Amino acid sequence: MSTQIEHPATPSPTDGAGIEGAAVRRGDRVFLGMSRTAGIFILVTMAAIAAFLIWKAIPSLQANTANFFTTSEWFPDQNPVVFGIAALTFGTLMTAIIAMILAVPVGIGIALFIAHYAPPRLAAVLGFVTDLLAAVPSIIFGMWGLQFLTPQMEGLGKWLNDYLGFIPLFRNDTGQYSKSILIASVVLAIMVLPTVSAISREVFVQVPREHIEAALALGATRWEMVRLSVFPFARPGMISASMLGLGRALGETIAVALILSASYTINWQISEPGGNTFAANIALRWNEAGDIGLSALVASGLVLFVITLVVNMAARIIIARRADFSGAN
Amino acid sequence: MSELTRNERDESDELLRQALAGERLPRWGVPVAAVGALALAFVLNLVTSVDGVAGTLVVAVLLFLVIQTTWSFLVEGRRHAVDRLATTGVYATFVIALAPLVAVLLTVIVKGLGVISSTFLTTSMRNISPRSEGGGLYHALIGTLQQVGIAALFGVPLGILTAIYLVEYAPSAKSRRLSRAISFFVDVMTGVPSVVVGLFIFTAFVLTLGMERSGFTASLALTILMLPVIVRSTEEMLRIVPRELREASYALGIPKWRTILKVVLPTALAGIVTGAMLAIARVAGETAPLLLTTFLSQSVNTNPFKGPQASLPTFIWDQFTSATDASVNRAWGGALVLIVLVMVLYGAAKIIARYTGVKRS
Numbered sequence: 001m002s003t004q005i006e007h008p009a010t011p012s013p014t015d016g017a018g019i020e021g022a023a024v025r026r027g028d029r030v031f032l033g034m035s036r037t038a039g040i041f042i043l044v045t046m047a048a049i050a051a052f053l054i055w056k057a058i059p060s061l062q063a064n065t066a067n068f069f070t071t072s073e074w075f076p077d078q079n080p081v082v083f084g085i086a087a088l089t090f091g092t093l094m095t096a097i098i099a100m101i102l103a104v105p106v107g108i109g110i111a112l113f114i115a116h117y118a119p120p121r122l123a124a125v126l127g128f129v130t131d132l133l134a135a136v137p138s139i140i141f142g143m144w145g146l147q148f149l150t151p152q153m154e155g156l157g158k159w160l161n162d163y164l165g166f167i168p169l170f171r172n173d174t175g176q177y178s179k180s181i182l183i184a185s186v187v188l189a190i191m192v193l194p195t196v197s198a199i200s201r202e203v204f205v206q207v208p209r210e211h212i213e214a215a216l217a218l219g220a221t222r223w224e225m226v227r228l229s230v231f232p233f234a235r236p237g238m239i240s241a242s243m244l245g246l247g248r249a250l251g252e253t254i255a256v257a258l259i260l261s262a263s264y265t266i267n268w269q270i271s272e273p274g275g276n277t278f279a280a281n282i283a284l285r286w287n288e289a290g291d292i293g294l295s296a297l298v299a300s301g302l303v304l305f306v307i308t309l310v311v312n313m314a315a316r317i318i319i320a321r322r323a324d325f326s327g328a329n
Numbered sequence: 330m331s332e333l334t335r336n337e338r339d340e341s342d343e344l345l346r347q348a349l350a351g352e353r354l355p356r357w358g359v360p361v362a363a364v365g366a367l368a369l370a371f372v373l374n375l376v377t378s379v380d381g382v383a384g385t386l387v388v389a390v391l392l393f394l395v396i397q398t399t400w401s402f403l404v405e406g407r408r409h410a411v412d413r414l415a416t417t418g419v420y421a422t423f424v425i426a427l428a429p430l431v432a433v434l435l436t437v438i439v440k441g442l443g444v445i446s447s448t449f450l451t452t453s454m455r456n457i458s459p460r461s462e463g464g465g466l467y468h469a470l471i472g473t474l475q476q477v478g479i480a481a482l483f484g485v486p487l488g489i490l491t492a493i494y495l496v497e498y499a500p501s502a503k504s505r506r507l508s509r510a511i512s513f514f515v516d517v518m519t520g521v522p523s524v525v526v527g528l529f530i531f532t533a534f535v536l537t538l539g540m541e542r543s544g545f546t547a548s549l550a551l552t553i554l555m556l557p558v559i560v561r562s563t564e565e566m567l568r569i570v571p572r573e574l575r576e577a578s579y580a581l582g583i584p585k586w587r588t589i590l591k592v593v594l595p596t597a598l599a600g601i602v603t604g605a606m607l608a609i610a611r612v613a614g615e616t617a618p619l620l621l622t623t624f625l626s627q628s629v630n631t632n633p634f635k636g637p638q639a640s641l642p643t644f645i646w647d648q649f650t651s652a653t654d655a656s657v658n659r660a661w662g663g664a665l666v667l668i669v670l671v672m673v674l675y676g677a678a679k680i681i682a683r684y685t686g687v688k689r690s
Contacts (some may be wrong), residue, residue, distance in 0.1 A: 031586035032498055038490035039511040042560070045553060046514050049521065049529040056532040109422025117419050126423065128679065133430045135675050137614020139642050140437060140664050143649055148436045155384070190429045197426070221412035244520060251522020253617035254646070279524045283617050294531075301528040305521065312520035316513060 203237025562604025
């Protein structure tokens with residue numbers, strides 16, 4: 001995961017070195033052509049994803065008799081065609097935001113621990129451990145969330161209902177605490193932890209030694225050093241780490257599809273069964289959808305694509321700007 | 330001076346330190362606070378409604394925070410109290426991260442180990458209903474190996490070539506804008522949700538080009554998911570190949586493309602292999618795009634271009650959502666096989682990275 005940050009272009013051997021004669025030049029031209037084509041292929045793929053999703057979403061959007069953005073129903077294969085993404089948008093944002101509230105402080109804490117608190121030898125092991133967490137397939141997180149975590153979370157759900165039930169968010173009128181947005185969010189939080197911590201860690205270790213030592217020399221405690229020299233330097237990195245984590249949480253499919261009970265309503269009481277997200281809805285309805293149904297799912301996928309694209313691009317722009325202007329190194 | 334006893338010297342050191350740094354908690358302060366908090370939590374466990382191991386531990390940690398912070402505040406002052414609070418918090422986050430990893434691995438091992446047998450690994454689910462015992466994931470194993478293999482066949486060369494363009498050619502090429510765009514969109518591509526990639530392959534190759542949903546369409550989706558990861562890791566490896574190596578090669582009159590093939594790539598090979606293995610490990614567990622681009626199958630199909638083909642993730646999904654006792658057990662068995670596969674790839678990649686390759690300065 002140490003690959004995410006744009007490097008300033010390293011000085012690389014520049015043009016012309018050793019190029020003499022037509023045969024040599026042909027070899028170079030072929031090689032340059034191949035590698036440039038591979039690069040352009042990536043741009044073409046990104047453009048094609050957008051183009052095909054838009055194209056194949058149009059039939060259902062035209063057939064839809066309800067408002068696509070404000071409807072909370074999903075009957076694209078009936079006559080009249082009625083479907084909309086309001087409940088999906090709610091569920092997706094709700095799970096992702098709760099997941100981020102849980103994951104960002106913990107992820108940054110882990111990154112701090114590895115970069116500035118743990119002894120170096122231990123830090124390497126711990127970095128490996130968080131990477132392992134990233135390697136666990138999401139379907140396994142889903143199964144685990146359903147069979148292991150759900151019983152553990154019942155106590156928390158009850159506690160929230162008993163003591164914080166006056167806040168509508170935490171009230172539970174059903175007496176059931178399984179298959180809820182809360183559980184899905186906790187699993188999502190665990191899944192995005194490695195993303196948040198790996199990228200924060202990468203920025204934390206770039207903090208110039210001089211800033212750290214200057215703070216310590218002035219008598220700062222370790223925490224004051226972190227606040228005075230690490231956080232100000234790493235703030236853009238921390239923001240984009242969180243946004244990349246958010247992007248992952250928004251698009252996570254299988255774990256959420258297994259955990260939520262896929263209801264199609266907007267329910268603010270997060271410990272009750274229910275909720276649905278863009279990605280989970282696509283996976284769950286895919287095999288029973290007709291032509292318009294598939295097209296409607298593509299339309300919802302397009303919305304998800306646009307949301308994650310915006311989040312990711314914003315994150316990349318923030319972190320790239322830091323790379324350009326960090327005068328410290 | 331040398332007449333001072335050891336005790337006296339210690340005392341004078343202590344005085345000097347206090348004058349400079351102020352009063353500190355004694356060295357035994359933190360352990361005592363921890364033991365005290367645990368004991369108090371245990372008492373609360375006995376006499377109040379606090380119960381359960383997890384609940385007691387949470388209470389113990391909170392008590393520890395209160396005791397330590399208050400004590401430190403009274404003795405050392407506000408700044409050190411805050412520092413100790415933050416340190417405990419940072420250490421705690423790590424335990425929070427470790428707990429789910431251990432819990433996930435233990436759950437998979439405990440529930441999956443009983444299912445694994447030679448029959449489970451060598452038979453398919455042909456003619457076995459979800460309710461009945463028996464059957465296995467042989468068909469899924471074959472599917473996953475083929476699909477991931479084909480994806481690697483496309484993804485690895487494409488990724489390496491792109492990285493070569495970005496590192497070796499782009500800085501000198503006139504089209505800086507192109508290379509910046511590619512670099513930017515490689516990053517953005519890592520963030521495209523896997524389900525969206527599945528939708529794209531379905532709309533483009535199945536709906537538009539009329540291909541059938543098969544193992545091959547699945548591997549196309551995996552290729553796209555794998556590509557940006559390989560580009561980034563290869564790029565990183567190429568950048569740490571020392572510039573002197575390239576220049577030595579140019580000085581001998583070797584053209585650039587041969588320098589890349591014979592000098593740069595071999596030097597970075599171990600790192601590139603590591604990156605590719607990590608990318609493969611990551612896509613091997615992808616489920617959503619496979620659900621969209623293949624049909625589930627219960628029997629062995631060794632032809633990825635034709636007909637339904639199973640894979641480990643879709644096998645697990647199918648068995649788990651069938652929701653009978655026998656099928657859920659099979660799902661956990663599949664999960665164990667999948668996680669072992671991923672972890673072996675992962676571990677091997679890390680070992681290669683550790684013992685070979687260019688060392689970072």
